[in-house]
Amino acid sequence: MAKILTAGQSISTLEKLRQTMEELGGREKALIASRDRELKSIQQKYALENARFKRQAEAETQKAMEALNEERIRLESHFALRKVRIDHAYENAQKALNEAAEQTRSQQKYENQKELLQANRAHDADLQSVDHVRKSFSAELSNETQRLENSGGLGWRVFKGYGNFRRWLRDGGQPSPGEVSFQDENALLESLKSQLTELESSLSFSVHNALARLFSFVSIWLILCCLGIGGAIVFLMPQVSDAIGATQNRILIGFGGMGGLVMIVYAMGYILARGAARSFVNSFANCTGLIEQCQLAANRSREDATASAREVLQTIESRLEAAWLDADVSATEQCERGLNKLLPQRNRLMARHESMLATALKRLSESRPSGLDNGNFAFHEKDEKGETDQQALQTEVIRRFDQEIGDVCSDWNRLIPAWCSDLNTSREAVRQMEQTWNTASTQGWEVPLSGEPAGCFAQITIDWKEFAPSVPTDSSMHLPKGACLQVPMVFKMPLGESVLFESEGPAPEQIIEAINHTALELLLTAPAGRMRFTLIDPVGLGKNFAGLMHLADYDDQLINRRIWTQPNQIEQCLFDLTEHMEKVTQMYLRNEYDTLGEYNQVAGNIAEKYHVLVVSDFPTGFSESALRRLHNIAVSGARCGVFLLLHRDRRQAMSEDAVVHDLREHCVWIQSQKNGYRLGAHAWTGVHLNWIDRVKLQDTVHLIHQIGQANVDSNRVQVPFSQITPKPDACWTQDTSASLKVPIGRTGASKLQYLTLGKGTQQHALIAGKTGSGKSTLFHVIVSNLALWCSPDQVEFYLIDFKKGVEFKCYAAHKMPHARVVAIESDREFGLSVLERVDQELRRRGDLFREKGVQDLARYRSAEDTQPLPRTLLMIDEFQEYFVEDDHVAQNAAVLLDRIVRQGRAFGIHVILGSQTLGGAYTLARTTFAQMAVRIALQCDEADSYLIMDENNAAPRLLSRPGEGIYNNRNGAVEGNSPFQTVWLNDDERDTYLQQVSTLAQNHASKETGPVVFEGNAPADIRDNHELVAALGIEPSGDPEETCAWLGAPNSIKGPTGAAFGVQSSSNLLIIGQNEEMAFSMIISSLISLAAQQSSDRAEFIVLDAFPDHSAKREMMDQVIAMLPHRVRSLKHERLEDIMERLETHMDRRAEHGAVHGEIYFIVIGLQLFKKLRPEDEFSFSANEEE
Structure with a gap:
């Protein structure tokens, strides 16, 4: 970058120019005006053509972007359909599992209903059989009851002529003392039949006894009444006896004799029938009791049969209910296992789906449509051609006008070339810096790797007519175009000056904008990590520099963590800065370097940062101690790389006038006046100070974020x-007898830290x-x-x-x-x-x-x-x-x-x-x-x-x-x-x-x-097992009392970790874990360890594994077995049943004889895969019947 003059240097150059330009004329003005018109015309023509080419390129680019968007939509649609299919397949699989479970339940329900129907039918048949038996029995009992009733009626007719007999019949008799009550209804019925037969037999005798039956037809009382009535009639009516022809007494005696005879016959019949009547009554009572017992027994038998049938039915129902619950639980578990298997599959498919979609979209985004490249290439090609043509035309115009004003240029360049060159070079450099600003605010920028930080906070416009009588306007005479010269006021490091702004009252917006933009330009032009700001805003409480606070989001050291507002904070900040100045002066500069810039040139990548103290509304919040420290910074800060951007409120009184005087002396002083601002130390005419018209600070937030992002790792110094390393011939030459001393870094510009x-x-x-x-x-x-x-x-x-x-x-x-x-x-x-x-x-x-x-x-x-x-x-x-x-x-x-x-x-x-x-x-x-x-x-x-x-x-x-x-x-x-x-x-x-x-x-x-x-998180290396290496290096002899299967490295400073095997019970090893590779490695290590410690004739190995052929583990196991000189048996040589039978035989023989003939190591890899080794009563569960 061309040299940029600081504000102080520009002011000094302007002073010299002003004194010189008054002596020079301006004969070239008309020629320059003509030249400018032609150049402007050419520029406009080029701008129009460039705009047209740009529109064409944008149209092609838009078309290509539309095609790209269509392809992206197609991809997203395709993958969306694929996701729907995955979800649909997952739902179908879920539905199939649920249907399978429901089918299991339905099948069990059908079988339960079928068996329950059969049980109910059997139950009904049993009840019908019981009812049939009962009805048969009841009919037969009814017949016998009818016989009894018939016999009772006959007995009543036979014995009703005698009053006692009738009373016996009404009262019923007593069962025979020797009679037995049966529990079985059939036996009772047979007994009833026998009793009825006896009753009928005894009754038939009485029926044939005419004397006993005589009074059953005519009551004795009727006969006696008739005889009494007849006697009464004869006694009362003597004419009856006369009619009969017998005497009254004889007739009465005849009636009396007849009555006596009737009584005698009645007594004889009673005596003759009394035993039969007593036996009939008792037999009748027995039969009646037997009938009741038969009914009770029949009812009891029916109830027992009914209860038995119901119990059988309830047993079947309970069994079927249990079977239904088992089937329901089994179906539910089967469904859940299936769902547990489906969900990981779905997740893997969805993850793969998302990965494929992301890959496709990434591939699409990385591919550039041909329309983009073609349109951009055509635009750049035409742009370059137009620019070439424009330059050719401009060169021709300039050449032509240069010939006409050659004499004027010769005189001008002979008098003031140096000063104009410096100003123009500085202006062009600032213009490039402003272009960097404009580009950065819209498109970003490339962080400079070197250079001097600079920021343009204002510009001085020189009106040549007022500043000097004749002012040349042609740029070829090292003056800017037009009638004015614009000289940028640049705040630059490391040789620049601090800047003092003064106004009546709090800091106005223009000054705040200038300070903020200057800070941003310093960050834009400085290599990353070379700037640091301290912001003090006692009146605005941080508002004036709030935009710069975004930098703290990336590196809070850029702005010293925050904006400071309180007096104690301000004093601490100034203390830190003066302490930093002391460190730089005493540790780095000393008497070797005049400024921090010189030191940084030597220090290279460990250069110190430049510090800028930014203050608004000074002296508010400044204590006397703070004022003294600020005075030190103003006087000595530039040498140490500490500069000021300070605004002073003139209305605020100060007790230290010397501070203001030194600030104005050591700073570029800009003060406000009624119609604007001016340089405080110069009263030039035709000189106007203008603020740089830039984007509003609130519109540069994205740029601030870019600056912050660029400074994220800027603190890294390598x-x-x-x-600090020794030369090749100095390696291993240091003696540590007296002390241990080693360089670890750099201190200062060129010294080493030990x-x-x-x-x-x-x-x-x-x-x-x-x-x-x-x-x-x-x-x-x-x-x-x-x-x-x-x-x-x-x-x-x-x-x-x-x-x-x-x-x-x-x-x-x-x-x-x-x-x-x-x-x-x-x-x-x-x-x-x-x-x-x-x-x-x-x-x-x-x-x-x-x-x-x-x-x-x-x-x-x-x-x-x-x-x-x-x-x-x-x-x-x-x-x-x-x-x-x-x-x-x-x-x-x-x-x-x-x-x-x-x-x-x-x-x-x-x-x-x-x-x-x-x-x-x-x-x-x-x-x-x-x-x-x-x-x-x-x-x-x-x-x-x-x-x-x-x-x-x-x-x-x-x-x-x-x-x-x-x-x-x-x-x-x-x-x-x-x-x-x-x-x-x-x-x-x-x-x-x-x-x-x-x-x-x-x-x-x-x-x-x-x-x-x-x-701690890495597997052990078997080659580091020195004990195993030693065992492999010698030939084993004899039977060791104890062998060790080395498993890995220890977690402390000791020998390798292993499992010892001796001649004792429970000398076995079980390895359990989910890491198959680690378990397999431990098995291989154990096999090699045991083989290395015993001779080939004293140890035998039985290895069971289920590795598939041609697998890596299979090949490794075969290689290890092939290298062992011992006898090794596996499933490749014998069946599992034969191996186990032979092993059992060895155990029985050794147990019987009590002698040990060599060691046998039975090694099972993947125990869960050998189902034949499981006990017969062990249950296993799986997701389906096949498993």
């Missing part, structure tokens, strides 16, 4: 790691920084650079990473000889075992030092006959994970860390603890922290700043970019702060250097076996 441990109180380090601050990179820098500078005899590492990542995995992958332990995604228990290992090393070194009578590592190494003893560096990232729970792990870790930190310094053991925040590490004693003199603070908040440093040192809160840090070796005291930038080490570069370290180890014949690696 200092190459190669700047991490030093083992010197004085600088024994341990504490590193803290929030997420993204570069803490992990710093860890890698320390480890990688130490591995390059120092050999394994000089330094060794114990690396623990509690983050859910693989930060330290590269050191395990490259088998870095310096590493003793590498814990990746470590759990707390393994981390504790590492501390215990370091504690054991501390005790071991203590014993060695006592043997040699030395007190530190340097004296030990200088002693005779000593083994190499490197400095030990224990590095723990996110160490607070030890203390997330209050348990024995946290307690033991706190004790071990405290002991290592306190005692390790004398034995060359150093600790580096890293954390994103120290807020969760309170379980660790504060005295432990106090032993860690070296503090490295990366980006963190104010609370963590006080925790990692001390209570008076909040400097880390001002750190603003990743990798930027403060190195402090005085327990966090302010005087120990040393700002630095960590070098950048990417993964590929780190792997390259680690490979270089591996090569060095090979060249030096390092005996290190590699680190103990624990990766």
Whole structure:
């Protein structure tokens, strides 16, 4: 970009021009006017042609876009129909499952109804049979009852002549004492028949007894009455006796004799019939009782039969109800299992459907229709041709007019070329910057990678007639077109001036717009991350700069987090700025650089930011202390890269007139007047100050968001790691006897920042920084650079990473000889075992030092006959994970860390603890922290700043970019702060250097076996099992008392994890899990482990698996079996029944003889697949009958 003059430089140049231009004439005005007309005509013609070509290209583009939209609609419609089909198929499958379940229920219901109908029919038949039997019995009983009634009537007729007999018959007799009551109705009926037969037999005798029956026809009382009446008549009517011819007495005696004879006959008949009558009455009573018993027995039998039939029916109904419930439950479960299988299928289909749709739409969006390319190509081709033609015409016009005004140009260029060139160059550069602004506000812009930030806040219009008598207007004479010269007022860094705006009253809209647009232009023209603003608005309370607050959504450091409004906030902001100026002056500039710009040119990618303090309505809200700090900024800020954009309200009185005087002296001063604004320090005529007419600030929100987006990662500064690495011939040359010293970054423009441990109180380090601050990179820098500078005899590492990542995995992958332990995604228990290992090393070194009578590592190494003893560096990232729970792990870790930190310094053991925040590490004693003199603070908040440093040192809160840090070796005291930038080490570069370290180890014949690696979320590598490797390397002999099936790596520092098999009960292993690959790997590892520990003639393996032929697992299993010298039997050689029978035979033989002839290992892979191994009474359930 061409050089842009600052506002002060432009004003100075105008002053010199004004003095010179009064001496020059303007003979070229008429020629220039003609030339301008022709040029304008050519430009209009080109504009019309360009517009026509553009319309044609837009028409073709529109047509292509319509075709693209139609294709998109077709695709969406096609996939919508496909989704409907998937839903329809899913619904049909659901319906089929429901119908199948309903069919099962219907079938069971049909069978239940059928069987219930048969049961009801049987029940009705039983009842009908009972009724038939009862009716038959009742008919027969009725017949016998009729016989009894007939016999009773006959008996009544036979014995009714005797009163006692009639009374007996009415009262009924008594059953025979010897008679038995039967329960069976048929037996009772037979008894009744027998009794009736006897009754009829006895009654027939009485019927033939004429004397007994005599009085059954004529009552004795009737006879006696007749005889009495006859006697009375004879006695009362003597004429009757006379008529008869007998005496009255004789007749009366005859009647009396006849009466006596009747009584005698009656008595004889009574005596003769009394026994028969008594027997008849008793037999009749017995028969009557038997009839009642028969009826009762018949009723009881019918009730029993009916109850039995009903019980059978109820039993059948209960059984059918249970069968219906079982069928309903089975159908429901079958339906639910089917639905559970269907839903994942539908989800997979829908996911695949959505993926296909997204892929099709993406492919369609990525494809460009030919109409777009053709239309754009034709437009650009015609545009380029038109532009070429226009340039040719313009060149011809300019050439022609140049010939005519050559003499005038010669004189003009000879007098004032330098000043006009500077102004025009600056103006053109500003115009390009304004084009960048216009393009950025509509189409976006490309973030500059270099350059000086600049912003045009106003322009001065020079009226040549008033400013000077004759003002040339032709641009070829280095003056702008027209009668006026527009000189931009540019706020530029790093050599620019601050700007002071003054007005009567609060800041007017024009000044606020100018300040806001200037801030945006500074951000547009500055490389990302090189600008920082502090906004103060005590009257508007943030309203004046509210649009810039959008920047905080992307990087709050761009505007110092917020807009400050309160006096205490303003004072703090000015304090931070003056503190920053002190840091820049004392740490960076010193007496080496005049300005921050010079420093940044040398510093390169660790250049410091430029700060702009933006203030409205000054001096409102400014205390005396704030005024003094503002005065310092105005006088000395430009050298330190701190500038002012300040508005002053002249109506507000100030107690410090010197501040206003110095502000006006060191700033470009613009003041308001009745009809506008002017330069406060110059009273030129023909000079008018105008504000730049730009888009309203509220219409630039999208541009502000673009600027914010461009600055999201702008704080990243990458200092190459190669700047701190040793040269190839210097690798592994550093001696750590006195101390451990390694460069980790750059401080200042050209110096290196070193991490030093083992010197004085600088024994341990504490590193803290929030997420993204570069803490992990710093860890890698320390480890990688130490591995390059120092050999394994000089330094060794114990690396623990509690983050859910693989930060330290590269050191395990490259088998870095310096590493003793590498814990990746470590759990707390393994981390504790590492501390215990370091504690054991501390005790071991203590014993060695006592043997040699030395007190530190340097004296030990200088002693005779000593083994190499490197400095030990224990590095723990996110160490607070030890203390997330209050348990024995946290307690033991706190004790071990405290002991290592306190005692390790004398034995060359150093600790580096890293954390994103120290807020969760309170379980660790504060005295432990106090032993860690070296503090490295990366980006963190104010609370963590006080925790990692001390209570008076909040400097880390001002750190603003990743990798930027403060190195402090005085327990966090302010005087120990040393700002630095960590070098950048990417993964590929780190792997390259680690490979270089591996090569060095090979060249030096390092005996290190590699680190103990624990990766919490990765499978173990069987090749790392040293015990298995040793077993494979020797020939087994004899019978070992115990063999071990190694399963994997441990989660602590110990030998590999395995299952021991000995000659004892329950010496078996069951592996259960859903990860088939992991289970298969454990089986293979166990098979190889057991085979490696026993000779081929003392061990036999039986392997059952269900792997399909030509599968990967099948091939691997066959390969392993083929390599084993032992006898291995499988389903490929024998049937499962034969294998189990032979195994049972072996067990019985060994149990009988009590001798063991070699080991037999029965290995089943996929136990659930061998149904023949299941007990016969084991139930299994499946979604359908086939399964």
